Amino acid sequence: MAYERILRGREGEVLFLLGNEAFARGALEGGVSVAATYPGTPSSEIGEVLFELAEAAGMYFEYSTNEKVAVEVAYAAATSGLRSLAFMKHVGLNVAMDSFISAVLMGVEGGMAVISADDPSAHSSQNEQDNRTYSLLTGVPMLEPSDPQEAKDMLVDALRMSEEHGVPFLIRSVTRVSHMRAPVRLGPLAEIRPPGSGEFRGGPGSHVPVPPRNLKWHEELLAKLSSLVPVSERSGWNRVEGSGDLGIVTSGAAYNYVHDVVSEQGIEAEILKLGMTNPLPRSLIASFLDRHDVVYVFEEVDPFLERGIREIAQMEGIDVEIRGKLSGHVPWVRETDMDVVTRSLGLELPGVPEVRVEIPRRPPVFCPGCPHRGTFWALRKAILSLRGKVKVPAVTTDIGCYTLGFNPPFGLGDVLLSMGASLGLAGGFEVASGGKPVALIGDSTFFHAGIPALINLASNDHDALVVILDNGTTAMTGHQPHPGQSATGRSISIEEVVRSITGNVRVVDPYDLEQTTEAFKEALQEPGLSVVVSRRACSLMEDALKRRRGEPIEHYRVIADRCTACGICYRFFSCPAIYAGEDGKARIDPFLCDGCGVCAQVCPFDAIVKGGD
Ligand code: SF4
Ligand code: SF4
Numbered sequence: 001m002a003y004e005r006i007l008r009g010r011e012g013e014v015l016f017l018l019g020n021e022a023f024a025r026g027a028l029e030g031g032v033s034v035a036a037t038y039p040g041t042p043s044s045e046i047g048e049v050l051f052e053l054a055e056a057a058g059m060y061f062e063y064s065t066n067e068k069v070a071v072e073v074a075y076a077a078a079t080s081g082l083r084s085l086a087f088m089k090h091v092g093l094n095v096a097m098d099s100f101i102s103a104v105l106m107g108v109e110g111g112m113a114v115i116s117a118d119d120p121s122a123h124s125s126q127n128e129q130d131n132r133t134y135s136l137l138t139g140v141p142m143l144e145p146s147d148p149q150e151a152k153d154m155l156v157d158a159l160r161m162s163e164e165h166g167v168p169f170l171i172r173s174v175t176r177v178s179h180m181r182a183p184v185r186l187g188p189l190a191e192i193r194p195p196g197s198g199e200f201r202g203g204p205g206s207h208v209p210v211p212p213r214n215l216k217w218h219e220e221l222l223a224k225l226s227s228l229v230p231v232s233e234r235s236g237w238n239r240v241e242g243s244g245d246l247g248i249v250t251s252g253a254a255y256n257y258v259h260d261v262v263s264e265q266g267i268e269a270e271i272l273k274l275g276m277t278n279p280l281p282r283s284l285i286a287s288f289l290d291r292h293d294v295v296y297v298f299e300e301v302d303p304f305l306e307r308g309i310r311e312i313a314q315m316e317g318i319d320v321e322i323r324g325k326l327s328g329h330v331p332w333v334r335e336t337d338m339d340v341v342t343r344s345l346g347l348e349l350p351g352v353p354e355v356r357v358e359i360p361r362r363p364p365v366f367c368p369g370c371p372h373r374g375t376f377w378a379l380r381k382a383i384l385s386l387r388g389k390v391k392v393p394a395v396t397t398d399i400g401c402y403t404l405g406f407n408p409p410f411g412l413g414d415v416l417l418s419m420g421a422s423l424g425l426a427g428g429f430e431v432a433s434g435g436k437p438v439a440l441i442g443d444s445t446f447f448h449a450g451i452p453a454l455i456n457l458a459s460n461d462h463d464a465l466v467v468i469l470d471n472g473t474t475a476m477t478g479h480q481p482h483p484g485q486s487a488t489g490r491s492i493s494i495e496e497v498v499r500s501i502t503g504n505v506r507v508v509d510p511y512d513l514e515q516t517t518e519a520f521k522e523a524l525q526e527p528g529l530s531v532v533v534s535r536r537a538c539s540l541m542e543d544a545l546k547r548r549r550g551e552p553i554e555h556y557r558v559i560a561d562r563c564t565a566c567g568i569c570y571r572f573f574s575c576p577a578i579y580a581g582e583d584g585k586a587r588i589d590p591f592l593c594d595g596c597g598v599c600a601q602v603c604p605f606d607a608i609v610k611g612g613d
Helices: 004-008 019-029 044-057 067-079 090-106 133-138 148-165 213-234 252-264 282-290 304-316 338-344 371-385 401-406 421-433 443-459 494-501 513-525 539-549 568-573 598-602
Strands: 014-018 034-037 060-063 084-089 112-118 169-174 181-185 239-241 246-251 269-274 276-278 294-298 321-323 438-442 464-470 505-508 529-535 556-558 578-580 586-588 608-610
Touching (some): 019 169, 060 067, 133 276, 148 169, 246 252, 246 304, 371 529, 371 598, 421 438, 443 529, 598 608
Parallel strands (some): 034 060, 034 084, 464 529
16 A cells, blocks of 8 residues: 555654645544545645545545535534544635535534645646635634644644534645645544444534524634634744744745745744634734834735734734735735745845746647547547538636647637536527537536536527546546546446436547547537537556556557658647657657557558557
């Protein structure tokens, strides 16, 4: 087992763990009986570890259909007295919020924590939203770790406090904490109450938020938050370090950069490191502000702390200059780093010459052998061949590897909003502009949020082509299972689901370009809702399976005498294994080629053939 050491590690032992691995160990030390997630970077590794270890640990773990379901599973467990955990990437919390807000309002019996892994700089996301704002919207208490040790320990503490105060806790991680690797001293493993041993102590109406009960719960939630203020004041997660005239307030990953700049540049500064950031330790902050004329605030993304600190200064009548994102001293957009901290403090990075290197632009492309390449090639060909006959007002796309298809050479993907949104958008474009919009959606995303939107297209009689790119896995986040390829229960057939909504469904193999192109052409020309399932397993997964089985991968090659250097294969098909030689003729890199054979179908001169040199 890849992660066995996380389960077997003894108390006091130090392991070199990724932040997300530390969260998983925290779940084991915190006695989590039920854990659920939908995979999303930068939170995915927590699920990878728990997926492997849950059974041996006596915990129930599931990959839920989406983040909302994950929170609902965890909430039901927590109202039955068990400890539970739901975790997700930041935009996943948007999906979960409808249920999470009621869960926080009504409270829990067993400890419940939700980890939101935010993505400042939007490395692998559609935005860099700051989910700390949700702690104010919902009233959920919140902790912010700065490193893997804190990630583990804060989760254990959050579960304990959640149980004590009867309210779920939010833990806000960021990419640089979830994906940072550092030594972590292990604590004792908790005794995990077996799944199935909980008991729902409520009854009819006990957890139904209707008035006037929901208003009473609102008052109770505010009282719970008030009772947590002294906890925050005393909490070891909120601490003062160093001394000096300059004051700096910081939290999360930003603390690490502040710490390094202050120590490396020998700056005399007093640092208030906040780890419990809702509710804020008001007295601790007020006395800190009182000691300084100028206080800087460094935090990831929004001026969440800065706003809270300004409010405290105003309410306590403290005369202090607060410098942060609101005052324009610290940049608001993108991650904090040492450069940001140094320049914001008005300093220069010592001895580090500015290096400017022009790096060639390399748009992200599909992997060699990726089945999406065939789907996009065929769809583009079908749309172009029907130009003037079929109006395609927009190609709406969705979240997954296939999002990359908006890049050259395919250029298919005009609008993206969120998981599952491509189908709803297609309906809107059809209403607004007429014609037959094309909606692209992956298999995991279809189960996550595409089904209600497909029902909407069918029940409102929209004219659209829905292409479900089924590669048999949640590929982009690391090949996690989904309901179509369930690891533990019954696998759900996509075409059976589609047939129950609309009878018009075709299943094609994107490695067969002629069949796939024909299917798209037919679908585009027929009236009403058409669905094409383009099915072929993710090439990375297939290659790994082949290697495990000891099966050889038969590469393709170019016969130089036949190649006319037309460039179709390397310019318009753009498999990364194919490149142009100095003579313009195509070459295939045997180390990259995975033997899919699709390029042989695009060469008009039969210059690409199977077999070695
Ligand atoms: S498509 Fe065929 S002829 Fe054209 S560059 Fe590629 S291998 Fe050569
Ligand atoms: S067979 Fe052709 S398309 Fe497939 S991986 Fe090899 S070079 Fe790329």
